[in-house]
Every structure is written in structure tokens, then in C-alpha cells.
Amino acid sequence: xxxxxxxxxxxxxxxxxxxxxxxxxxxxxxxxxxxxxxxxxxxxxxxxxxxxxxxxxxxxxxxxxxxxxxxxxxxxxxxxxxxxxxxxxxxxxxxxxxxxxxxxxxxxxxxxxxxxxxxxxxxxxxxxxxxxxxxxxxxxxxxxxxxxxxxxxxxxxxxxxxxxxxxxxxxxxxxxxxxxxxxxxxxxxxxxxxxxxxxxxxxxxxxxxxxxxxxxxxxxxxxxxxxxxxxxxxxxxxxxxxxxxxxxxxxxxxxxxxxxxxxxxxxxxxxxxxxxxxxxxxxxxxxxxxxxxxxxxxxxxxxxxxxxxxxxxxxxxxxxxxxxxxxxxxxxxxxxxxxxxxxxxxxxxxxxxxxxxxxxxxxxxxxxxxxxxxxxxxxxxx
Amino acid sequence: xxxxxxxxxxxxxxxxxxxxxxxxxxxxxxxxxxxxxxxxxxxxxxxxxxxxxxxxxxxxxxxxxxxxxxxxxxxxxxxxxxxxxxxxxxxxxxxxxxxxxxxxxxxxxxxxxxxxxxxxxxxxxxxxxxxxxxxxxxxxxxxxxxxxxxxxxxxxxxxxxxxxxxxxxxxxxxxxxxxxxxxxxxxxxxxxxxxxxxxxxxxxxxxxxxxxxxxxxxxxxxxxxxxxxxxxxxxxxxxxxxxxxxxxxxxxxxxxxxxxxxxxxxxxxxxxxxxxxxxxxxxxxxxxxxxxxxxxxxxxxxxxxxxxxxxxxxxxxxxxxxxxxxxxxxxxxxxxxxxxxxxxxxxxxxxxxxxxxxxxxxxxxxxxxxxxxxxxxxxxxxxxxxxxxxxxxxxxxxxxxxxxxxxxxxxxxxxxxxxxxxxxxxxxxxxxxxxxxxxxxxxxxxxxxxxxxxxxxxxxxxxxxxxxxxxxxxxxxxxxxxxxxx
Ligand code: SF4
Ligand code: SF4
Numbered sequence: 001x002x003x004x005x006x007x008x009x010x011x012x013x014x015x016x017x018x019x020x021x022x023x024x025x026x027x028x029x030x031x032x033x034x035x036x037x038x039x040x041x042x043x044x045x046x047x048x049x050x051x052x053x054x055x056x057x058x059x060x061x062x063x064x065x066x067x068x069x070x071x072x073x074x075x076x077x078x079x080x081x082x083x084x085x086x087x088x089x090x091x092x093x094x095x096x097x098x099x100x101x102x103x104x105x106x107x108x109x110x111x112x113x114x115x116x117x118x119x120x121x122x123x124x125x126x127x128x129x130x131x132x133x134x135x136x137x138x139x140x141x142x143x144x145x146x147x148x149x150x151x152x153x154x155x156x157x158x159x160x161x162x163x164x165x166x167x168x169x170x171x172x173x174x175x176x177x178x179x180x181x182x183x184x185x186x187x188x189x190x191x192x193x194x195x196x197x198x199x200x201x202x203x204x205x206x207x208x209x210x211x212x213x214x215x216x217x218x219x220x221x222x223x224x225x226x227x228x229x230x231x232x233x234x235x236x237x238x239x240x241x242x243x244x245x246x247x248x249x250x251x252x253x254x255x256x257x258x259x260x261x262x263x264x265x266x267x268x269x270x271x272x273x274x275x276x277x278x279x280x281x282x283x284x285x286x287x288x289x290x291x292x293x294x295x296x297x298x299x300x301x302x303x304x305x306x307x308x309x310x311x312x313x314x315x316x317x318x319x320x321x322x323x324x325x326x327x328x329x330x331x332x333x334x335x336x337x338x339x340x341x342x343x344x345x346x347x348x349x350x351x352x353x354x355x356x357x358x359x360x361x362x363x364x365x366x367x368x369x370x371x372x373x374x375x376x377x378x379x380x381x382x
Numbered sequence: 383x384x385x386x387x388x389x390x391x392x393x394x395x396x397x398x399x400x401x402x403x404x405x406x407x408x409x410x411x412x413x414x415x416x417x418x419x420x421x422x423x424x425x426x427x428x429x430x431x432x433x434x435x436x437x438x439x440x441x442x443x444x445x446x447x448x449x450x451x452x453x454x455x456x457x458x459x460x461x462x463x464x465x466x467x468x469x470x471x472x473x474x475x476x477x478x479x480x481x482x483x484x485x486x487x488x489x490x491x492x493x494x495x496x497x498x499x500x501x502x503x504x505x506x507x508x509x510x511x512x513x514x515x516x517x518x519x520x521x522x523x524x525x526x527x528x529x530x531x532x533x534x535x536x537x538x539x540x541x542x543x544x545x546x547x548x549x550x551x552x553x554x555x556x557x558x559x560x561x562x563x564x565x566x567x568x569x570x571x572x573x574x575x576x577x578x579x580x581x582x583x584x585x586x587x588x589x590x591x592x593x594x595x596x597x598x599x600x601x602x603x604x605x606x607x608x609x610x611x612x613x614x615x616x617x618x619x620x621x622x623x624x625x626x627x628x629x630x631x632x633x634x635x636x637x638x639x640x641x642x643x644x645x646x647x648x649x650x651x652x653x654x655x656x657x658x659x660x661x662x663x664x665x666x667x668x669x670x671x672x673x674x675x676x677x678x679x680x681x682x683x684x685x686x687x688x689x690x691x692x693x694x695x696x697x698x699x700x701x702x703x704x705x706x707x708x709x710x711x712x713x714x715x716x717x718x719x720x721x722x723x724x725x726x727x728x729x730x731x732x733x734x735x736x737x738x739x740x741x742x743x744x745x746x747x748x749x750x751x752x753x754x755x756x757x758x759x760x761x762x763x764x765x766x767x768x769x770x771x772x773x774x775x776x777x778x779x780x781x782x783x784x785x786x787x788x789x790x791x792x793x794x795x796x797x798x799x800x801x802x803x804x805x806x807x808x809x810x811x812x813x814x815x816x817x818x819x820x821x822x823x824x825x826x827x828x829x830x831x832x833x834x835x836x837x838x839x840x841x842x843x844x845x846x847x848x849x850x851x852x853x854x855x856x857x858x859x860x861x862x863x864x865x866x867x868x
Binding site for chain 1: 397398463866
């Protein structure tokens with residue numbers, strides 16, 4: 001199922017607040033409080049004491065302040081979800097879904113790279129309000145949450161505010177793994193890496209994209225001269241201070257030839273990283289803009305992929321292949337493939353019905369219907 | 383290919399600027415056409431003579447494939463790759479850091495007595511006189527104190543002889559005592575008994591099983607060759623070894639038994655037979671060693687029986703045979719080759735004590751001899767048996783680990799054994815993959831550094847390394863197998 005995480009799904013039923021606010025969905029009267037948003041299931045009465053009300057069914061005679069009718073596309077919202085409501089636009093945004101395995105928090109849309117396949121193209125505008133919102137939202141999240149992702153834009157551009165955010169996560173959700181997707185450049189100099197390390201977060205990992213063994217190729221992919229050097233220095237700095245780092249390599253027409261050299265470089269120079277993820281291309285954002293230049297059927301880079309996996313695995317690095325359906329990978333690569341696509345982006349094709357590998361398979365990004373591999377085919381176990 | 387959308391810049395916008403700088407490198411001729419260029423941390427590139435010259439003159443086109451390779455391996459850097467220096471520093475540190483762990487291998491010579499009379503043996507005695515050639519318990523205890531004074535987190539205690547099982551009581555004592563100390567120390571502790579396995583009985587096997595003890599035995603090849611090399615009075619050494627291997631494997635597990643071969647003139651024409659014997663007995667590793675210039679072997683002029691060229695033929699034929707065996711799907715690796723490959727491709731280099739800079743003398747291995755004397759290497763004590771005590775580091779009666787390590791004579795040996803400062807080695811393209819063998823040069827040239835132009839050690843290193851690089855460059859099938867040994 002594809003979920004719509006934001007949209008104009010609200011219709012005001014009466015008087016509303018003038019400013020956006022954040023709250024947690026509740027269906028339990030006993031939970032009432034200034035940060036709780038009542039979600040009516042059916043036509044029961046409207047209790048008092050909630051920050052806002054999402055109602056289904058007929059409009060009450062005297063709706064409390066901030067009562068809204070919720071559009072059907074948001075019917076998935078449930079207890080414990082944290083949302084942001086923009087009364088003037090009638091907009092709702094699901095910041096956190098309690099029942100999702102993976103919740104990603106976008107912390108800024110600004111970035112100092114401009115990757116040719118960026119799925120979330122950067123916007124250069126002041127969006128520091130986002131982090132204020134998140135600092136409010138995090139205490140409302142369930143301490144049982146397995147993992148929280150932090151994405152951008154480039155989170156390290158937030159500097160000390162990123163540290164504040166991770167501190168907040170560590171304090172409010174001490175049992176939750178935190179994964180930050182960063183280009184690493186912000187950790188190249190100064191004290192940011194040290195400050196992050198000093199939080200002693202119990203389960204923190206930085207995912208840092210690296211696309212080549214030499215600057216000229218990496219810098220081209222991220223469209224920023226000097227980026228490779230800063231990213232490498234960032235990785236060294238983070239590891240020096242004991243922060244866990246995962247390398248991420250997105251495979252597409254402009255990178256796949258360099259896979260073996262990249263793997264040899266990592267095995268020789270960056271053996272101390274904690275994980276290497278080799279990732280299929282998500283056809284979103286700039287990857288769509290540059291679709292013809294970047295698309296390559298994964299079948300056509302299996303040789304390079306296999307060599308890279310072999311090199312990294314032999315060097316005893318942890319290697320994973322993400323975002324690639326099992327049927328396009330040769331069977332010897334299956335043990336490295338992970339079903340990694342966030343549930344709200346995930347889709348399958350007709351071929352997948354009755355496929356023997358379906359439960360282990362990552363399937364597709366919903367976006368990948370734009371181009372499909374010749375290799376997609378139902379697998380039947382003989 | 384279709385280009386990117388106009389708001390993106392193409393590759394040329396990110397091309398390196400034409401001026402590049404060289405990072406430290408050495409080079410050496412590979413063959414008539416090619417040269418090997420190595421960095422300080424052992425990464426390498428094979429180039430033609432013209433390429434080598436262009437590279438060194440800063441005339442290489444910076445957009446070419448060779449430039450990319452040299453840059454990725456940190457042999458050149460430019461404006462956009464200053465991080466090369468940081469990475470190079472990290473790699474250098476990673477390679478040399480293990481030296482600071484100091485001694486990991488501790489050899490206890492629990493007795494010199496032996497029932498074999500091998501032609502090449504340097505040290506053993508055939509005698510019933512226990513008191514003269516067995517290690518005293520008091521010395522063993524003192525040695526153990528030294529062992530645990532070493533800061534190395536991984537400690538391997540190896541029992542040698544003679545035949546260590548002839549003094550099994552002391553072996554037992556050392557194992558138990560080491561484990562008692564380790565209950566507090568919590569090192570990664572391992573035991574190995576180097577034995578001909580003739581005296582393996584159930585008591586020994588039970589004890590070995592309880593304490594996870596490994597066995598390393600001697601196997602020189604097929605029965606006739608093995609028995610010719612290793613005469614056993616009133617017995618058949620080969621049968622005893624094969625039988626012992628089977629029993630030890632059954633009792634302890636397959637991987638608990640390894641074998642070591644010694645090359646003699648009689649072995650030279652028979653490398654294939656030797657390898658097949660190892661495969662037949664289910665070994666996954668073989669070490670094609672050259673004959674050492676110590677002890678009995680030199681006295682009987684066995685060493686003169688063949689020179690380095692003969693051994694090289696033996697090695698090259700052997701390696702070819704091993705690669706063929708691997709292509710049949712049988713896993714077998716050659717250790718000398720694996721050590722070299724490790725130095726070429728693994729960030730940590732190799733921990734093999736005979737090929738290190740500085741040499742592994744004392745800082746890699748310490749030998750506690752039966753008579754309480756301490757040596758910096760096994761070869762050092764063999765040299766002592768020939769009357770040259772220059773690698774003796776005093777006696778267990780008056781030494782601590784610290785006093786051994788700070789011994790002036792040892793410091794001098796270590797300093798002299800840095801190939802980086804040895805004539806010829808300092809400029810040699812193979813330096814990062816090579817090492818120093820001060821005992822060998824002392825034995826053959828009466829000088830710890832040695833003149834490498836006349837050194838069989840150097841000749842062997844050069845030939846082996848040239849052969850390996852050539853295989854890696856020219857034979858993709860061989861390369862695939864070789865890379866799996868790293
Ligand atoms: S057919 Fe579908 S479920 Fe099966 S392996 Fe391919 S993508 Fe996965
Ligand atoms: S011993 Fe020979 S091969 Fe080794 S570094 Fe010295 S000169 Fe080179």
C-alpha cells in the first residue's frame with residue numbers, strides 16, 4: 001500500500017488555531033492533554049481536554065476549537081502517531097507513525113551537494129523551523145520505536161542543532177536506533193564529529209554516500225568540487241571519535257563501472273567502517289530529471305556488483321545490497337540482499353504474485369514503475 | 383549516452399588540474415617491458431618504462447586511466463585530493479601499529495631429546511639423559527612470568543623440541559599454569575605442540591582436547607621421501623605421522639592439526655608428489671620452505687646440495703601445481719605466497735615474524751631454551767647450537783620482559799633490521815613486501831644486515847615477488863585463486 005504522508009486532508013469544522021501545531025493521535029479519553037489529538041472512531045461523543053479533534057461522521061453541534069474532518073486518504077492514522085497540523089492550509093503531515101518499522105525525519109532541505117540522482121532535491125531556503133517542530137515531536141514518540149532515520153537535505157548543515165536533536169532522541173527514546181543520512185562534509189573540520197561522539201548515543205549510525213575511489217568521479221556525481229576530500233575527512237573524523245559509519249553507494253549508469261575500484265579502495269583505506277550498502281536507484285527527484293542518463297538495467301551491472309561484493313566480503317566488511325529485487329540478482333548475491341525499502345514507498349509488480357521469494361524480497365520503490373529491469377520474473381522453486 | 387539535464391555540470395567540470403604531485407614511491411624492474419611501482423604502504427601499480435618516466439616527470443595526462451589508478455593508490459595527489467595524505471597516514475599507522483603489541487609468540491623448548499635423527503635437524507639429541515636436555519620446571523615458571531609481562535592481547539605458546547611429547551609432564555604444567563594466570567589476564571591464549579606425533583597416546587589427546595591444543599607436525603611428502611629425510615630408529619616415521627594425524631583429527635577436530643614440510647635436495651624434483659600427498663591427507667595449507675642454513679644441515683653440507691635457482695624452480699612448479707589443484711575445486715593455499723599477498727593487499731600487512739620491519743626478533747617471538755637461555759628467534763637458538771650465541775638475550779634466571787626488550791644488543795639488531803635503512807633495500811621497489819632476516823645474514827655472511835647483492839634471502843624474495851606480480855598481471859585464472867588467499 002502506498003501511503004500519503006502529507007496533504008490537504010483537513011476540513012475545519014469551526015474555529016481553528018492561527019499557527020501550525022504538533023500533537024499525538026489518541027483514541028483514549030484518559031490520555032487527554034495539551035499535546036494529544038483526539039481521533040474519533042465512529043460517532044461517539046467528543047471528549048474535552050484535547051489539543052485538537054479529527055472527526056469522522058456528522059459534524060457535532062458545537063465542535064470544540066480545532067476540530068477537523070479528516071480525509072479518507074489519512075484513515076491510516078492511528079494511536080501514537082505524531083502529526084503536524086497547518087490550520088490555515090487545512091494540511092496534515094504525518095511526522096511519525098507508531099506502527100511503521102522505519103520513520104524518517106527530514107531535518108532540512110538545504111544541502112551542499114547537488115547529486116545527479118538525488119531523490120529529495122535540495123531547496124535553498126531557511127527551514128530552521130523544522131528542527132523546532134521535531135524537538136517538540138520527539139518526546140511524543142513511543143519509546144518502543146525500533147529505529148528513527150534522520151534525512152535531508154544535509155543534516156550536518158544544522159551544526160549544533162543537529163547535536164541538540166540527537167541528544168533529544170537519546171534522552172526521549174534511549175532504546176531507539178538512530179540512523180543519520182549525511183554526506184559527511186560537515187564533519188571534516190571543527191568539532192561536530194566530537195560533539196556527536198560525546199553524546200554517547202547508545203545506537204547511532206551515520207550513513208555516508210561515497211561514489212568512487214578518486215575525487216573527480218565522486219565530485220561529479222555529487223556536483224561539488226572538493227566534496228570527496230571533505231567526505232573522506234568527515235568519515236575519518238567520525239571514526240576517530242568512535243561514531244559508527246556506514247558507506248552508501250548508489251548504483252546507476254554514471255557510477256556502476258567504478259564499483260570494483262570503489263570496493264578495492266574501501267577494503268584498503270576504510271576497512272574500519274561498520275557497513276557498506278550498495279543501493280539500487282530510486283527513480284525520484286533528480287533521478288527522474290536525469291532518467292535517460294542514469295538508468296541502467298541492474299542486470300547489466302551484475303558483473304561489477306559481484307566483484308565489488310566479493311572484494312568487500314573478503315575484506316570482512318559487512319556488505320548489503322539494497323533496493324534491488326531478488327530476481328535480478330544472481331543467486332550467490334541473494335544472501336547480501338536486504339528488504340530495505342520503507343513501507344510507504346514499497347510496491348510489487350504483477351510478476352510478484354505467487355513468487356517464491358516474495359517474503360524475502362525488497363520489491364520495488366513505488367517510483368520504479370518508470371523503468372523496469374528485463375530480469376523481473378516470478379521465481380518458482382523447483 | 384544521453385546527457386544530464388542542463389542544470390548539471392558534466393565530467394569535465396570536475397577533472398583534475400594538470401599539475402600533480404608525487405607521493406613517496408619506489409620502483410623495480412619486473413621484466414624487459416615493465417616496472418613495479420610501490421607506495422610506502424605496499425600498494426602497487428605495474429607500468430611500462432615510458433609510463434614510469436612520464437609519471438615521475440609529472441607528464442602523465444591527468445584524465446587517463448593510469449593517473450586514476452596512481453591517484454587511488456596514493457602514489458600521486460593533486461588539489462582535490464589532499465585527503466590522500468590523511469589516508470596514507472592512517473594506512474601507515476595501521477600497518478606498523480601491531481609492532482607496539484610486542485611479543486605474541488612464545489616458544490618453549492621443553493626438551494632437546496628426540497627419537498628421530500633427521501638429516502636436517504639443527505638441535506635434537508638422542509639420549510636417555512633427562513636431566514641434561516630437559517627444561518627445568520623452575521625455568522618454565524620463570525618463562526611464563528615473562529610471557530604474561532608481554533602486552534600483546536593475543537598470546538600463542540608453542541612447544542618445541544626435540545620432541546616435546548617426551549617431556550609431556552612439563553607441557554601439561556605450562557598449559558595449566560598459563561590458563562590459571564589467564565583467568566585473570568584474559569588474553570586470547572592459544573597452545574600449539576610441534577610434534578612428530580610418534581608418542582601420541584590417549585592421555586595426551588584427552589588433555590589436548592580439554593585445553594584446545596593445536597598440533598603442528600612434520601610431513602615431508604610421500605612415504606619414501608619422508609622416511610629418507612626423517613629416519614626413525616626401529617620405526618617408520620611416515621606411518622607414525624599419518625597415523626598420528628588421523629588420531630589427532632578424530633580426537634580434536636580436523637582443523638586442529640597442521641603440517642610443515644622441510645625441503646631437502648631429495649624434495650626438489652618431487653614438488654608435485656609432495657603437494658598431492660598433502661591434498662590426499664586433507665590439508666588445506668602447505669608451506670614450500672627453503673632449506674635453512676643452520677645446524678646439522680650446514681654441517682653435513684646438505685645446504686650446498688642445491689642453490690637458490692633449484693629451489694625457485696621447485697617453488698614455481700609447486701605453485702603452478704597448487705593453482706591447478708585449486709582450479710579442480712580443492713582448496714589448498716601455499717603459505718609463503720599467502721604471506722606475500724597479505725603484504726601486497728591486506729591493510730594490516732602480515733604478522734609473519736620472519737618478514738617484518740623491523741625483524742620479528744624478540745618483538746615477534748621469544749624462545750625459552752631447555753637450558754633457561756632466552757633467544758629472539760628459533761633460528762637464533764639454532765645458530766647458538768652452531769656456536770654463535772649472538773642472538774642470546776640472557777637467561778630466564780635474571781631477566782624480566784622489560785629487561786629483554788630494552789637490551790642494548792637487541793635494540794641494535796632491531797635497528798639494523800629495518801630494511802628502510804639497509805643498503806639496497808632502502809631503494810628497492812619490493813621493500814614494503816619484504817623484510818629482514820638478520821639471523822640468516824649472520825649465519826651466511828657473518829653480518830646482521832648482509833650484502834643483499836650476495837644474499838640468497840634477497841634473491842629468493844625478488845624472484846618470488848616477480849613471479850607473483852607476473853602471475854597477478856598476466857594470468858586472470860591464477861589471480862582469482864591467489865586473491866582468495868588474502
Ligand atoms: S518477482 Fe517480485 S517478489 Fe519475486 S523476486 Fe522478483 S521482484 Fe521480488
Ligand atoms: S632483501 Fe632484496 S628484495 Fe627484499 S627489500 Fe632488500 S633488496 Fe629488496
